[in-house]
Amino acid sequence: MGILKNFFTNCAHPKGKMGRIMLSMMNFSHAPLTNWGLNLINFKEGWTMLDIGCGGGATIKRLLKHSKNSKVYGIDISQESVAKSKKNCIDLLDKQVFISQGSAEMLPYESGKFDLVTAVETIYFWPNLPGCFKEVYRVLKPGGRFAVIVEDANKDSVWTNIVEGMTTYSTEQILTMLRDAGFSQTESKNKKPMYNFITGVKA
Numbered sequence: 001m002g003i004l005k006n007f008f009t010n011c012a013h014p015k016g017k018m019g020r021i022m023l024s025m026m027n028f029s030h031a032p033l034t035n036w037g038l039n040l041i042n043f044k045e046g047w048t049m050l051d052i053g054c055g056g057g058a059t060i061k062r063l064l065k066h067s068k069n070s071k072v073y074g075i076d077i078s079q080e081s082v083a084k085s086k087k088n089c090i091d092l093l094d095k096q097v098f099i100s101q102g103s104a105e106m107l108p109y110e111s112g113k114f115d116l117v118t119a120v121e122t123i124y125f126w127p128n129l130p131g132c133f134k135e136v137y138r139v140l141k142p143g144g145r146f147a148v149i150v151e152d153a154n155k156d157s158v159w160t161n162i163v164e165g166m167t168t169y170s171t172e173q174i175l176t177m178l179r180d181a182g183f184s185q186t187e188s189k190n191k192k193p194m195y196n197f198i199t200g201v202k203a
C-alpha cells in the first residue's frame with residue numbers, strides 16, 4: 001500500500017521517474033473526460049487561453065485545435081509537469097505555447113489577459129481554493145470563461161485516502177466558490193458515471 005500511495009502522490013505533484021510515468025498515463029487516461037468537457041465550450045478563433053495544472057500538456061494541444069490562431073499558456077507547480085508539457089509542445093514553444101512553473105494561488109499574468117482558463121483534474125490539489133478562484137477571475141478578460149473539468153465531484157471520495165494532499169468538492173461547493181469569487185452564469189453539466197464540467201463567466 002505504501003508503494004501504491006507513493007505512486008499516486010504523483011497525481012498531486014509529479015516528481016522524478018514515477019512522476020513522468022504518471023504524466024504519460026494521465027495524458028492518455030484523462031483524454032475522454034477532457035474531450036467531453038472542452039466540447040461544451042463555444043470556442044472562437046484567436047483566443048488567448050490558460051490551462052492551470054497543465055500536467056503533461058495534452059490539454060494545451062487540444063485547446064490549440066479548438067481555437068485556431070490562438071495562444072495557449074500552461075502553468076503547473078511541478079517542474080516535471082512543466083518539462084513534459086514543454087517537450088509535448090516543442091514545435092510551438094514560445095511562439096504559440098508558453099509554459100511556466102507556478103501555482104494557481106499566484107498567477108504570473110496581468111489582469112484581464114485570458115478568454116478562457118481551464119483546470120482539468122487539478123483543483124483537488126490547489127491550496128485555498130476560494131483564493132485561487134479569485135486569482136483566475138483576475139486574469140480573465142470581462143466575458144472570459146473559467147472551466148473546471150473533474151471526474152470527482154463527490155466530497156466524500158475514496159481517492160482522498162489514496163492520494164496524499166487531495167481534497168474533493170461537490171459540484172454545489174464548487175459553484176458556490178465560483179459565485180463568491182465574482183463569477184456569473186455559473187452552471188454545471190455532468191455525464192454519468194463521473195464527468196463533471198463546472199463553469200462561470202467573468203462579468
Ligand SMILES: C[S@@+](CC[C@H](N)C(=O)[O-])C[C@H]1O[C@@H](n2cnc3c(N)ncnc32)[C@H](O)[C@@H]1O
Nearest residue numbers: 026030053055076077078081103104120122125
Ligand atoms: C492529476 S494532475 C492533472 C494534469 C492534467 N491537467 C491532466 O488532466 O492530465 C494534477 C496537476 O496539477 C498540478 N498542480 C497541483 N497543485 C497545483 C497548483 N497549486 N497550481 C498549479 N498546478 C498544480 C500538479 O502538479 C499536476 O501536474
